[in-house]
Amino acid sequence: xxxxxxxxxxxxxxxxxxxxxxxxxxxxxxxxxxxxxxxxxxxxxxxxxxxxxxxxxxxxxxxxxxxxxxxxxxxxxxxxxxxxxxxxxxxxxxxxxxxxxxxxxxxxxxxxxxxxxxxxxxxxxxxxxxxxxxxxxxxxxxxxxxxxxxxxxxxxxxxxxxxxxxxxxxxxxxxxxxxxxxxxxxxxxxxxxxxxxxxxxxxxxxxxxxxxxxxxxxxxxxxxxxxxxxxxxxxxxxxxxxxxxxxxxxxxxxxxxxxxxxxxxxxxxxxxxxxxxxxxxxxxxxxxxxxxxxxxxxxxxxxxxxxxxxxxxxxxxxxxxxxxxxxxxxxxxxxxxxxxxxxxxxxxxxxxxxxxx
Amino acid sequence: xxxxxxxxxxxxxxxxxxxxxxxxxxxxxxxxxxxxxxxxxxxxxxxxxxxxxxxxxxxxxxxxxxxxxxxxxxxxxxxxxxxxxxxxxxxxxxxxxxxxxxxxxxxxxxxxxxxxxxxxxxxxxxxxxxxxxxxxxxxxxxxxxxxxxxxxxxxxxxxxxxxxxxxxxxxxxxxxxxxxxxxxxxxxxxxxxxxxxxxxxxxxxxxxxxxxxxxxxxxxxxxxxxxxxxxxxxxxxxxxxxxxxxxxxxxxxxxxxxxxxxxxxxxxxxxxxxxxxxxxxxxxxxxxxxxxxxxxxxxxxxxxxxxxxxxxxxxxxxxxxxxxxxxxxxxxxxxxxxxxxxxxxxxxxxxxxxxxxxxxxxxxxxxxxxxxxxxxxxxxxxxxxxxxxxxxxxxxxxxxxxxxxxxxxxxxxxxxxxxxxxxxxxxxxxxxxxxxxxxxxxxxxxxxxxxxxxxxxxxxxxxxxxxxxxxxxxxxxxxxxxxxxxxxxxxxxxxxxxxxxxxxxxxxxxxxxxxxxxxxxxxxxxxxxxxxxxxxxxxxx
Numbered sequence: 044x045x046x047x048x049x050x051x052x053x054x055x056x057x058x059x060x061x062x063x064x065x066x067x068x069x070x071x072x073x074x075x076x077x078x079x080x081x082x083x084x085x086x087x088x089x090x091x092x093x094x095x096x097x098x099x100x101x102x103x104x105x106x107x108x109x110x111x112x113x114x115x116x117x118x119x120x121x122x123x124x125x126x127x128x129x130x131x132x133x134x135x136x137x138x139x140x141x142x143x144x145x146x147x148x149x150x151x152x153x154x155x156x157x158x159x160x161x162x163x164x165x166x167x168x169x170x171x172x173x174x175x176x177x178x179x180x181x182x183x184x185x186x187x188x189x190x191x192x193x194x195x196x197x198x199x200x201x202x203x204x205x206x207x208x209x210x211x212x213x214x215x216x217x218x219x220x221x222x223x224x225x226x227x228x229x230x231x232x233x234x235x236x237x238x239x240x241x242x243x244x245x246x247x248x249x250x251x252x253x254x255x256x257x258x259x260x261x262x263x264x265x266x267x268x269x270x271x272x273x274x275x276x277x278x279x280x281x282x283x284x285x286x287x288x289x290x291x292x293x294x295x296x297x298x299x300x301x302x303x304x305x306x307x308x309x310x311x312x313x314x315x316x317x318x319x320x321x322x323x324x325x326x327x328x329x330x331x332x333x334x335x336x337x338x339x340x341x342x343x344x345x346x347x348x349x350x351x352x353x354x355x356x357x358x359x360x361x362x363x364x365x366x367x368x369x370x371x372x373x374x375x376x377x378x379x380x381x382x383x384x385x386x387x388x389x390x391x392x393x394x395x396x397x398x399x400x
Numbered sequence: 401x402x403x404x405x406x407x408x409x410x411x412x413x414x415x416x417x418x419x420x421x422x423x424x425x426x427x428x429x430x431x432x433x434x435x436x437x438x439x440x441x442x443x444x445x446x447x448x449x450x451x452x453x454x455x456x457x458x459x460x461x462x463x464x465x466x467x468x469x470x471x472x473x474x475x476x477x478x479x480x481x482x483x484x485x486x487x488x489x490x491x492x493x494x495x496x497x498x499x500x501x502x503x504x505x506x507x508x509x510x511x512x513x514x515x516x517x518x519x520x521x522x523x524x525x526x527x528x529x530x531x532x533x534x535x536x537x538x539x540x541x542x543x544x545x546x547x548x549x550x551x552x553x554x555x556x557x558x559x560x561x562x563x564x565x566x567x568x569x570x571x572x573x574x575x576x577x578x579x580x581x582x583x584x585x586x587x588x589x590x591x592x593x594x595x596x597x598x599x600x601x602x603x604x605x606x607x608x609x610x611x612x613x614x615x616x617x618x619x620x621x622x623x624x625x626x627x628x629x630x631x632x633x634x635x636x637x638x639x640x641x642x643x644x645x646x647x648x649x650x651x652x653x654x655x656x657x658x659x660x661x662x663x664x665x666x667x668x669x670x671x672x673x674x675x676x677x678x679x680x681x682x683x684x685x686x687x688x689x690x691x692x693x694x695x696x697x698x699x700x701x702x703x704x705x706x707x708x709x710x711x712x713x714x715x716x717x718x719x720x721x722x723x724x725x726x727x728x729x730x731x732x733x734x735x736x737x738x739x740x741x742x743x744x745x746x747x748x749x750x751x752x753x754x755x756x757x758x759x760x761x762x763x764x765x766x767x768x769x770x771x772x773x774x775x776x777x778x779x780x781x782x783x784x785x786x787x788x789x790x791x792x793x794x795x796x797x798x799x800x801x802x803x804x805x806x807x808x809x810x811x812x813x814x815x816x817x818x819x820x821x822x823x824x825x826x827x828x829x830x831x832x833x834x835x836x837x838x839x840x841x842x843x844x845x846x847x848x849x850x851x852x853x854x855x856x857x858x859x860x861x862x863x864x865x866x867x868x869x870x871x872x873x874x875x876x877x878x879x880x881x882x883x884x885x886x887x888x889x890x891x892x893x894x895x896x897x898x899x900x901x902x903x904x905x906x907x908x909x910x911x912x913x914x915x916x917x918x919x920x921x922x923x924x925x926x927x928x929x930x931x932x933x934x935x936x937x938x939x940x941x
Contacts, residue, residue, distance in 0.1 A: 192465060193473045193486040195542075291829065291836050311486070312477050313412055313546075318884075320831070322413045357472050364466055 053133070053153050054182075056349075056372045061160065061184070063151060066131035068097070070149060070160055073374075080135060082162025083146035084109070084225055095119055097128065099137055101145025101260060105225065108256055124173060140164040141175035142329050143226030144257055150178050158182045159343070165328065166335040167199060170233040171226070171262050175339075183345035184372070187353035188330040189308055190361075196308060196332040202325045203234045206282065209302055209323050210240075214280040217245075218323065219301035221287035224250045226329050228284050229257045231306055232264045235282065243268045245278055247285035247294065275299050291320060308332065337361055401540060403431055404439050404514045405547035411558040415831050420560060424568035428595075437590025438514045440569065442551045444562040446589055449521045451529040452552045454480045460530050464489055479557075481549035488537050488545050512539045514551075515590070521552055563659050573598030578615045578803035581660050586612035611649040613656045614679060614732055614740070615803035619793060619810035627774040628811065633794040634744065635769040635777055638812055639727050640702050640790040640900075641685035642709070646726060648674040649736075655684075666711045667724050673762040678754070681730040681801075682766070685788065686722045699727070699788040702914070703902045727766045728755055729793075732801055740801040747801065781815060790899070791815045817897040817915075818939055820845065820931045821922060823852055824892045827874040828885050830859060837867055838874035838886065841918065843894050844909070847933045852890055853909035855936060861897065861917030870921070891927050895920035901939050909933055911940070 055062040060072035069076045075092030082088055082098075084105030089098075091110035095118040096103060103121045106112040112119065120128065124147065127136030132154070137147040142163040150159045159180040166175050189196075210218045222228040228250050235244065243266040246254065251269065258264055270283060279299045289295065290303055305321040308328025316324040331339060336358060340348055348369040350358050355371040362369035407427045414420050424443070428436050441447050457480060461470055465487050477483040517536060524532045533552065537545050550556050566584060570577040575598055586607030587594050596602040622628075644663070645656045653671045655664040664671050667684070686708060688700020700722075707722050708714070731751045732740050739747050755765040769792065771777050781792045791814035799809040822843035830839035840859040844852040862870065873892060880887035897919045904912035911933070 191473045191476055192469055193477055193483060195486070197542075293836055295836060313482055314478055317412060320415070320829075322415070324413065354472065354476070357469060360466065360468050360472070 054151075054158060056374070058374060060374065061372075063131075063133055063153075065153060066133040066135070068130060068133070068135070071162065078130075080149055081106070082140065082149060082160065083142055085143070085163070085223075088162060097122065097135065099123065099145040099147050102147070103145075104256060104260075105145060105253075108252055124176075138176045138178050139173035141166065141169060141172060144172045144229070144260060144262070146172060146226075148176070148178060150180065156181050158184065159345075160184045161186055163188070163330055164339075165331045166339065167196070169230055169329070170237060171229045171257060177339070177342045179343060179345075181346045182349060183340065183343050183347070184349040184351060185336065185340065185358070186330065187336065187350045187355050187358040189328065189332050190336060190350070190354035190356075190358035192333045192357070194308060194311055194332045195334055196311070196326055196328050199234060199327060200238065202306075202327050203231075203238045205323065206231075206235070206304060206325060207238060207240055209304065210280060210282050213302065216300040216302050217278045217281050217283050217298050218304055219283045219285060219290060219295060219298055220325070221290045221303070221305040221307075221319075221321075222284050224253050224286050227306055227327070229254060229262065229264060230329065231284065231325075231327065232267070233262060236263060236265050240282070241265065242281060245270050245273060245281055245283040247283075247289055249286055249289070250284055270297065287319075333357075340367065341365075401512045401514055401517060401544045401547060403427065404435070404442075405540075405543040407439065408547045408550065408556065408558055409543055411560055415559075417564070420564060421568045421571055424560070424565060425572035428569060428572040433592055433595055434590035435514045437592060437595060438518045440565055440591060441518075441589035442514075442556065443558070443560050443565040444584075445554060445556070446562075447518065447551065448554065449524060449529075449552055451524045451526045452521065452533060454553060456530055457481070457484050457533070457549065457553070460484075460534055461487055481553055482546055484537075485542055485545035485549055488542075490541075491538050512536070512544075517548060517551065561659070562661060566660075569594070569598065579604070581615040581803075582612060583607060584613065584660065585654065585656070585662070586610040608736065608738070609649060611647045611652040611654045613645060613647065613654070613660045615660070616643060616645065616658055616681065617730075617801050617803060617810060618805040619812040620805055620807065622794065622811040622813040628794055630772055630774060630777070632797055633811075634748070634797055635771065636729070636766050636793050636795070637769065637784070637789050638791045638793045638814070639683040639685060639699065639766065640788050641683040641699070641705055641727070644682060644684040644726060645732075646670060646674065646680045646682070648677050648679075650677070663709075666708055666714060668714060669719060669724060670726065670762060673759050677733070677735055678731060679733040680726065680728055680763075681732060682726040682728040682763075684724060684726055686724055687761075688788070699725075702900070723761070725762050725764065727764055729766050730801060743798045743800060744795050745797050781813065784815065789815070814899070817899055818901065819895055819897045819919065820855075820936055821893050821925060821929070822855060822896050823890050823927045823930045824873075824888055824894055825852060825854055825890060826885050826887050827870075834867075837871045839867055839871070841870070841894065843896060844890075845931045845933050845936060846928075847909075853933060854907060855909045855911050855933070856896065856898070856913040856916040858894075858896060858916040858918050861919050862921070866921060893922035893925040893927055893930050894918050895922050901936055903940060909936075911936055 053065050055064060059074050061070040068078045068080050070080050071082055071088040072079055073090060077094040079093040080097045081102055084102050089106050096112060097120050100121040103114050103119060107114045122137050124137055124139050134152040136150045138150060140146040140148045140162055142165060146162060148159055148161045150157060157180040159178050163186050164175050206218060220231060222231050232244055245268050248269060248271055254264055254267055275297060283298060287305060295301055302322050304323035304325055305319060306325040306327040308326060308330055310316045310324030310326045348362055348367060349372050350369060351372045351374050359369045359371060407423060410423050411420055414423060461484050473487060474480060474483045520532050536548055540548055566580045567577055570580045583594055583605060593605050597605055643658045647654045653674055654662055655667055655670055657663045685699040686704045688704055704722055708724060728751060731747055731754055734750060755763060769780060791812060794811040794813060796809045822845055824841050825844045826842040827838040828840040830837055840857060842854050842857045844854045847853050874886055874888055877889040878886045879889055896916050898913040898916040900914045902912050903910060
């Protein structure tokens with residue numbers, strides 16, 4: 044155990060999560076605990092096996108879908124944005140993080156001191172989730188996935204247009220987009236619809252249930268079809284979505300000469316995109332880029348920043364240059380390279396058969 | 401600069417050769433002179449701006465970005481040009497500014513062309529280079545900045561060889577690639593005359609007065625069991641160096657490799673060795689320890705030559721330790737006369753007359769193999785255990801020197817390859833159409849302690865059917881994953897063929913194979929019975 048801050052003896056950073064001692068609550072723990080508050084449904088934040096889960100209704104529904112968490116169990120509790128609960132004298136509250144459907148920052152007030160844990164977040168518009176809210180606090184615990192100044196995500200509309208152009212450019216081929224099954228896939232679909240792409244969008248089996256869940260929450264995704272139920276020829280000139288791990292797998296052999304695309308913030312770096320054998324990199328991320336990270340710190344204007352998973356060094360250096368107090372927290376199990384979503388993709392890919400039934 | 405930046409970007413991510421060709425060809429047809437010519441020069445690495453260096457770019461960035469943040473970013477991105485392109489501050493949004501002034505967008509600022517960029521970079525001196533580059537960077541977006549820095553620093557790394565770019569030119573304008581190759585070295589960027597000819601606006605140019613590259617005449621492999629009539633074909637040894645063309649025209653001398661790349665800077669001793677205009681075709685080798693039959697023919701193995709290849713500058717010690725010479729196969733031009741239309745017999749006569757007049761330590765004549773009988777030739781070929789001999793060449797006596805591989809004219813008859821039974825150790829996914837298959841295999845042989853040590857890597861030699869089987873095997877027998885690489889159970893024996901094997905400090909086994917390929921999957925053979933390192937060591941020559 045490590046006491047991370049003298050002013051916050053009540054909040055402990057352990058390798059497998061943040062522990063709120065007076066409340067006996069863990070935030071996004073990497074192993075099963077009695078009481079867990081969860082920021083969002085990605086597998087590196089939401090694990091199975093907790094005694095009681097506190098989260099937004101959408102996150103609970105996602106966990107129910109993935110791990111069979113019992114939404115109706117009296118142990119678990121769902122809280123809408125700006126609602127919360129008090130436990131052991133700590134006042135917890137959920138605020139929109141703009142990362143994926145149901146994603147939340149968790150704020151905590153204990154003896155007058157206020158801490159915000161962002162989980163993963165972004166600042167730009169996303170038609171599939173509520174926009175990030177600036178919550179003033181004393182200690183701001185922020186992610187740093189793209190915590191280097193080389194990461195500046197271009198406008199979303201430009202990247203979506205690249206995708207549409209590619210589909211039209213080679214009508215005998217299809218465009219196969221690697222996108223994580225939770226969040227990125229639905230966002231790409233919703234953005235395509237906004238940009239005027241009204242043709243059916245074809246899905247890898249592993250994405251179906253999550254898309255249906257989004258649709259249940261009123262997010263318009265238009266006509267979706269299963270690749271498995273479609274003739275090869277029908278998919279020429281069309282857009283297909285699959286988890287990144289399926290891009291170069293045997294699964295993709297059933298597609299008509301796919302142009303391999305990948306929607307991720309890492310696509311900003313050319314050699315990274317090349318390593319992943321991507322033909323059409325789409326710089327689309329559900330994480331804040333460098334400008335958003337630094338802008339958010341400035342807006343929240345905390346006494347102190349604690350920086351977790353990602354390029355902590357870069358963001359800490361920025362804080363130093365701007366006379367801000369900052370320190371790195373080293374949490375394990377945060378899947379930075381996969382933009383926090385690889386584990387899920389793997390999980391989803393292994394269960395497509397189950398998804399059918 | 402926009403269309404060029406877009407082309408570079410597409411090329412980086414395109415793996416298919418045909419698609420690369422189509423992308424470049426399309427660009428060359430769409431873009432006007434001289435922009436497209438400069439783009440070709442950039443793609444073929446024909447541009448050089450000595451005052452612009454990576455260290456200069458780094459210093460330039462230091463005015464904008466904290467040194468520590470730059471270092472962290474550079475580490476992450478792995479490329480100075482790309483890091484700088486991403487970190488350079490975006491200029492003010494011009495469309496907004498113009499909108500406010502009520503001006504039409506696009507009218508006010510002229511798009512920065514690649515020609516303008518080349519012109520400004522060419523004018524750079526060490527004193528003002530940083531300022532010029534900074535000014536150019538200010539006018540471009542991130543992709544444009546990347547293209548600019550790559551162009552300025554060299555090393556495009558877009559997976560396009562000079563040969564491929566020339567092929568794209570030939571494809572774009574439907575002209576013979578041999579002509580493009582031939583003219584290429586005679587014209588300087590931005591190649592206006594070449595485009596004029598390609599588009600049919602001018603006659604086929606003539607460059608006989610310039611030291612240009614003539615595309616090589618190449619040979620087909622001789623198929624098993626085929627015997628040729630030696631009355632019609634001359635036989636000579638195929639030497640194991642690199643094929644070169646040495647051209648002298650006027651006072652200029654150039655040395656070209658098989659692909660038409662200039663390699664003269666690595667071999668200065670050859671550039672000063674001619675005193676008469678001529679074009680010679682031969683094998684570049686290094687003098688060695690008595691290999692090649694007799695003292696006069698002595699050449700070292702390919703390994704020795706490798707010490708000299710690809711060097712930008714050569715030390716005196718290099719020149720002394722690995723002296724280069726050319727073993728002459730043919731003469732293509734002499735005193736300005738093109739000899740290529742003459743039959744081989746006549747060119748050979750001229751070559752035999754010419755060879756003794758050249759510097760003896762820099763040139764010798766590739767000897768003909770004196771035999772009238774094909775069966776006897778076959779025996780000589782088998783008996784040739786010399787490291788500098790790769791096999792036998794058979795050349796039609798009445799054939800002119802023509803570019804490329806023409807049926808029936810020249811044959812190469814390589815020595816039978818060496819083979820070894822190796823055990824598959826690792827597999828990696830292939831590229832392009834093989835991206836979903838584990839198609840690149842590393843294999844090893846046993847050492848004295850009963851350990852497997854890698855001896856090579858191969859990704860060819862098998863059929864599509866065998867590839868499917870191998871892919872299945874890898875997936876079912878994976879014991880470890882390292883990124884794109886899978887380690888497999890050491891149970892599968894592969895029969896590997898290779899042209900030769902050499903000592904290598906790079907590999908733990910101390911061995912490196914030349915042209916390894918998989919000839920057979922030996923499902924019948926237990927891994928324990930695969931070959932030993934010591935057996936392979938004995939094949940090193």
